[in-house]
Amino acid sequence: MRFLKNIFLLLLVIIVIAAIYLATLDGSYDVVRTRMIKADQSVVFNDLNDYKNWEEWGPWYETDSTIRVQYADVSSGTGAAYSWTSDIEGGGRMKTNAVAEPDRLDQEIVFETPFGDMGSDVYWILKKKKEGTELTWGIKGEMPFISRFMASGMEEQLGPMQERGLELFDENLQRKLQVYTIDSLGIVDYSGGFYLYVSTSTKINNMALKQKEMIAAVEDYVSKNNVRSTGSAFTIYHKFDQENGTTMFSVGYPVSERIITQGSDILTGFMERGTYSKTLLKGAYVNSQQAWDKAMYHVESLTNYAYDENGEPFEIYVNNPSNTPNPAALLTEIYIPVKPVKINRESIMN
Structure with a gap:
């Protein structure tokens, strides 16, 4: 009996020591x-x-x-x-x-x-x-x-x-x-229409950050004012000075009617109907430069159309990273303004 008691006391001592050790x-x-x-x-x-x-x-x-x-x-x-x-x-x-x-x-x-x-x-x-x-x-x-x-x-x-x-x-x-693909989709007739937008001038290397901020600003206005958008966000490029590294552009959302935006930095614009060469980029935005290069090359290769200097190129973001987590599935439509080329029939006949 004393032996069992000693065993019990020993176990108790071990438990107490272990508890003290664990507490430290x-x-x-x-x-x-x-x-x-x-x-x-x-x-x-x-x-x-x-x-x-x-x-x-x-x-x-x-x-x-x-x-x-x-x-x-x-x-x-x-x-x-x-x-x-x-x-x-x-x-x-x-x-x-x-x-x-x-x-x-x-x-x-x-x-x-x-x-x-x-x-x-x-x-x-x-x-x-x-x-x-x-x-x-x-x-x-x-x-x-x-x-x-x-x-x-x-x-x-x-x-x-x-x-x-x-x-x-x-x-x-x-x-x-x-993973990306670039496809030229030919000449299209873009209907244009009203849109809400903000504009800025910035360095080209700061353009991506500015675009995000501007898209967020227009989205916030659309949401707070219950404006019905008729399409996806887009960017219109007014000037692109590669030599000096600067650009001027607008970011906007298409809307069905002219909206009065008094007291806001958000403005209403109107895009005229026009003819464009359309290119589709499927993939991450880091591939945008390659897509634009291919789009411009396609325009330069056209025989019946030429680049329209009076127009402004733009791109539409069909989806975006918030609803398309996989960068390879992002869709960007590139539109470059073109005009028909007048063919001199006499020179052809001669």
Whole structure:
């Protein structure tokens, strides 16, 4: 009996010592990895924001072929969620709790284990850099009291997985950016019409950023004033000085009627009906220069039409990164004004 009592006391002492030891440990962890992605911040954000894209680069798919994924009704933005099951690793779920586009995503991941659910906070931080986008992937949490000693090993356990994930994400995104097609669709008669717009002059290398800001401004006006748009956003190029690196352009949305915009920076314009050479770019906006070069080459190759210097070229964004996360699926229509060429019949006959 005394022997059992001594064993009990020994076990009690061990438990107390273990509890004291665990109390001295920091059970928190915050594992962070960063990679420079050579792509625009909005492109990186939009691809990352949609859980359905994760199947293309998730590092866990390399080691577990039994993963089966089920998506919620919403797969991107705040409230987006998905769950998974696995014959090897078990199941789990993930949810996006907060979005600060295009700078940050905050998510929660929960692993279902025999000992209960284990959750961690996941965060993504995107910073615009000269080279592209600095993408940071962080996973943090607090280990249960009894397993605090495992917190120190999370760096070794999660770090390599994050590094591989960022590598695969980068490779997958670069493949998408390189997939594009450019097709000349011939001569079209564009009907024109009223549109709401804002204009600016800027350096060519600052044009993309200005376009985003201007599109957002017109969209905000349209939304707040319940204006019915009749088409997609577009850019009209008034001047493009390649030698001095400057441009003047307008960004707008087509509307069905003339709208009075007193007290606003948003103006109403009217585009006359005209004849244009139309070119379609399917792919990321980084391929726009190649599309414009091909469009201009096509115009120069025409025999019955020539470039109309009195007109203004424009491009229409059929869809956009907010509703088309895959850059390879973006559609841009390019319109270059042309006019019929008068053929001298006498010179032909001679």
